[in-house]
Amino acid sequence: MNRERLQRAQERMRERNIDAYLVLTHDDYLYFFGQVRVQPRAIVPAAGPPILVVFRGEEAEVREDLGADDVRIFGSVAHMMKDVVGVMRELAQGKSALTVGVQMGFFTPAFLLDLFQRNNPQVKVVDIGPVMDELRIVKEPEEVERIRRAGELAAIGMRAALKALAPGVTEREVAAEAEYAMRKAGGDGTATPVYVNSGLRSGWLHGAATGKAIGAGEPVVIDLVPVAQGYCANLCRTVVVGAATDQHERMMGTYEAARQAVLQAMRPGATMRELDMAAKAVFDKAGLGEFYVMGISHGIGLAFEEIPAPTIKPAEAKVAVREGMVLTVGHSVLSIPGVGGVRLEDTYHISPSGPVPLTSFPVGLSLAI
Amino acid sequence: MNRERLQRAQERMRERNIDAYLVLTHDDYLYFFGQVRVQPRAIVPAAGPPILVVFRGEEAEVREDLGADDVRIFGSVAHMMKDVVGVMRELAQGKSALTVGVQMGFFTPAFLLDLFQRNNPQVKVVDIGPVMDELRIVKEPEEVERIRRAGELAAIGMRAALKALAPGVTEREVAAEAEYAMRKAGGDGTATPVYVNSGLRSGWLHGAATGKAIGAGEPVVIDLVPVAQGYCANLCRTVVVGAATDQHERMMGTYEAARQAVLQAMRPGATMRELDMAAKAVFDKAGLGEFYVMGISHGIGLAFEEIPAPTIKPAEAKVAVREGMVLTVGHSVLSIPGVGGVRLEDTYHISPSGPVPLTSFPVGLSLAI
Numbered sequence: 001m002n003r004e005r006l007q008r009a010q011e012r013m014r015e016r017n018i019d020a021y022l023v024l025t026h027d028d029y030l031y032f033f034g035q036v037r038v039q040p041r042a043i044v045p046a047a048g049p050p051i052l053v054v055f056r057g058e059e060a061e062v063r064e065d066l067g068a069d070d071v072r073i074f075g076s077v078a079h080m081m082k083d084v085v086g087v088m089r090e091l092a093q094g095k096s097a098l099t100v101g102v103q104m105g106f107f108t109p110a111f112l113l114d115l116f117q118r119n120n121p122q123v124k125v126v127d128i129g130p131v132m133d134e135l136r137i138v139k140e141p142e143e144v145e146r147i148r149r150a151g152e153l154a155a156i157g158m159r160a161a162l163k164a165l166a167p168g169v170t171e172r173e174v175a176a177e178a179e180y181a182m183r184k185a186g187g188d189g190t191a192t193p194v195y196v197n198s199g200l201r202s203g204w205l206h207g208a209a210t211g212k213a214i215g216a217g218e219p220v221v222i223d224l225v226p227v228a229q230g231y232c233a234n235l236c237r238t239v240v241v242g243a244a245t246d247q248h249e250r251m252m253g254t255y256e257a258a259r260q261a262v263l264q265a266m267r268p269g270a271t272m273r274e275l276d277m278a279a280k281a282v283f284d285k286a287g288l289g290e291f292y293v294m295g296i297s298h299g300i301g302l303a304f305e306e307i308p309a310p311t312i313k314p315a316e317a318k319v320a321v322r323e324g325m326v327l328t329v330g331h332s333v334l335s336i337p338g339v340g341g342v343r344l345e346d347t348y349h350i351s352p353s354g355p356v357p358l359t360s361f362p363v364g365l366s367l368a369i
Numbered sequence: 370m371n372r373e374r375l376q377r378a379q380e381r382m383r384e385r386n387i388d389a390y391l392v393l394t395h396d397d398y399l400y401f402f403g404q405v406r407v408q409p410r411a412i413v414p415a416a417g418p419p420i421l422v423v424f425r426g427e428e429a430e431v432r433e434d435l436g437a438d439d440v441r442i443f444g445s446v447a448h449m450m451k452d453v454v455g456v457m458r459e460l461a462q463g464k465s466a467l468t469v470g471v472q473m474g475f476f477t478p479a480f481l482l483d484l485f486q487r488n489n490p491q492v493k494v495v496d497i498g499p500v501m502d503e504l505r506i507v508k509e510p511e512e513v514e515r516i517r518r519a520g521e522l523a524a525i526g527m528r529a530a531l532k533a534l535a536p537g538v539t540e541r542e543v544a545a546e547a548e549y550a551m552r553k554a555g556g557d558g559t560a561t562p563v564y565v566n567s568g569l570r571s572g573w574l575h576g577a578a579t580g581k582a583i584g585a586g587e588p589v590v591i592d593l594v595p596v597a598q599g600y601c602a603n604l605c606r607t608v609v610v611g612a613a614t615d616q617h618e619r620m621m622g623t624y625e626a627a628r629q630a631v632l633q634a635m636r637p638g639a640t641m642r643e644l645d646m647a648a649k650a651v652f653d654k655a656g657l658g659e660f661y662v663m664g665i666s667h668g669i670g671l672a673f674e675e676i677p678a679p680t681i682k683p684a685e686a687k688v689a690v691r692e693g694m695v696l697t698v699g700h701s702v703l704s705i706p707g708v709g710g711v712r713l714e715d716t717y718h719i720s721p722s723g724p725v726p727l728t729s730f731p732v733g734l735s736l737a738i
Contacts, residue, residue, distance in 0.1 A: 038562070038575035055662075057572035057704035104480035111473035111682075176552035183545035188577065193407070193558060203426035206407040208557065293424075335426035
């Protein structure tokens with residue numbers, strides 16, 4: 001359990017008059033308690049020890065790991081929501097209404113929030129983003145090391161994927177080899193499905209790895225987000241099995257030039273929007289601007305996309321780069337209908353001397369040959 | 370695109386005065402449109418053709434697959450929410466308010482629903498469950514075949530997992546072998562992480578496969594939910610690496626007896642609650658009732674847990690078994706603190722002559738030897 005992080009969160013909650021944070025997602029649970037849980041449920045009050053709701057069979061282990069004095073544990077599952085309601089009543093003593101924060105990201109199920117709200121009509125639910133974003137946006141050294149480790153796994157997966165690539169091999173088989181290699185190297189699976197998109201499907205935004213056989217001369221986009229000790233890194237490459245056309249080479253060259261422009265611009269104070277415009281300028285100059293989807297960069301860490309993540313939350317385009325952030329470059333696709341797409345993505349730590357790569361892999365359409 | 374399913378959904382929407390269904394989850398998208406999409410976005414109005422929101426790079430392919438006359442396609446991503454709002458305004462013409470249904474399951478992100486509601490203040494959001502549940506609760510023969518295929522993958526994965534099991538091997542390595550074998554056999558990944566829980570962790574409700582080394586004599590719970598053409602099957606086994614204790618044998622024997630009691634009770638008209646009580650009676654008689662977590666069975670298909678799913682939605686304990694349903698038996702854990710847990714789960718189709726297994730694998734603690 002990380003007391004310092006809990007205290008910082010509690011301070012920010014008090015400043016914002018948030019009485020409690022209802023943790024329902026694995027990322028913040030891991031951030032505070034250091035444990036991976038499939039069904040994370042905890043309540044962090046604005047002051048005092050956190051309350052964990054775990055299954056009885058897990059109680060002894062959790063108690064031993066976290067220290068009995070610091071947490072209250074409810075070993076129940078059937079009455080989980082009832083327990084949560086009970087805690088809310090307790091916290092509300094002497095108050096007419098309780099303000100409870102929750103994460104509003106991809107992994108907060110709508111039904112759970114709905115159930116909570118119906119069971120706690122006296123509670124005002126607010127977004128906990130303003131509390132947690134400020135804590136998580138800048139990574140501690142230990143977090144950067146975990147992301148770097150995930151980056152190493154990504155390179156292992158990419159090598160396995162490229163080794164498997166050949167005309168006639170299916171997208172799914174390539175994904176299988178990447179997944180397996182990353183798992184065998186100690187990875188905890190991937191935070192998104194492994195994307196292997198070939199031919200015209202390389203121009204999709206995100207497409208699953210299907211049973212489609214990869215044809216000679218087709219571009220193939222391979223996108224990997226392995227997880228190491230809870231933390232993600234993102235590595236994406238586009239290759240051609242066989243000979244690339246001039247058009248593919250031109251798309252690839254332009255994409256890489258756009259990435260270099262973004263890395264040049266990636267200095268403290270630059271906004272995410274400005275990074276995107278730096279990429280756009282390169283594509284515009286090459287006459288490819290209309291085929292570029294905005295959203296070149298996003299934060300990454302405990303979640304595969306986290307603050308700043310302008311393609312999920314448009315307002316975060318205004319967030320400025322800061323030292324200590326971890327950002328990807330190359331998130332968005334250059335997609336030409338009838339031709340296909342190109343993407344190259346790497347993960348960087350913003351150091352005092354500029355972006356330092358946490359993923360490392362050669363770039364080039366002919367890597368698969 | 371499945372016109373018949375769309376029409377049935379539209380009829381039920383009209384009966385319930387729901388003007389449109391905003392599809393945000395992959396399961397219903399696949400159910401209607403036959404396509405796997407990472408970011409499924411569609412609107413099914415109560416009458417007339419459905420509207421799909423896809424990325425421009427995907428538009429041609431989607432249009433070709435589905436037929437341009439039957440669908441309206443918005444090839445935009447930056448303006449996706451704006452497009453959805455536009456459609457809502459169109460549908461609302463001449464109405465003071467619009468009632469829009471959404472799924473309230475695990476995979477509807479709270480923030481998306483929040484964003485939609487804020488952009489459409491005139492819209493009343495309701496649960497689409499009553500429309501879709503009735504369609505999806507009984508499986509068509511083609512759906513049963515896909516689940517059977519997923520069941521075959523599960524057996525392949527379980528064999529690979531058992532082959533990998535040995536003292537000193539990590540939970541993660543066992544999971545890697547299961548995943549890889551299922552992928553190589555044509556699977557589309559798994560709907561839940563592969564759970565491999567050993568020692569005291571076998572008594573957890575769901576625990577990730579960690580770097581923990583499996584010890585000799587420890588119980589190991591292996592739970593697999595592979596996906597084949599969008600459909601899931603669930604297979605879980607508990608084994609011991611080495612010699613099982615009498616207590617493990619007793620837990621195992623009782624669990625299997627409870628499953629047989631549930632299969633006997635699994636006849637049209639029996640409620641999910643009654644199935645659970647049939648299991649509970651066996652555990653009670655063996656003096657293990659206090660260690661049994663309620664929730665022996667759930668529906669499965671496009672989602673790893675779907676109607677009836679009493680452990681997610683308690684009200685669905687009242688749902689009665691019907692011919693044509695696909696249900697698992699063995700979802701809940703028999704978990705003794707300090708000892709560990711036992712689970713055995715299989716997937717069944719309710720045929721006129723009773724439950725027919727769609728997964729098939731031997732049962733026994735010594736399978737790993």
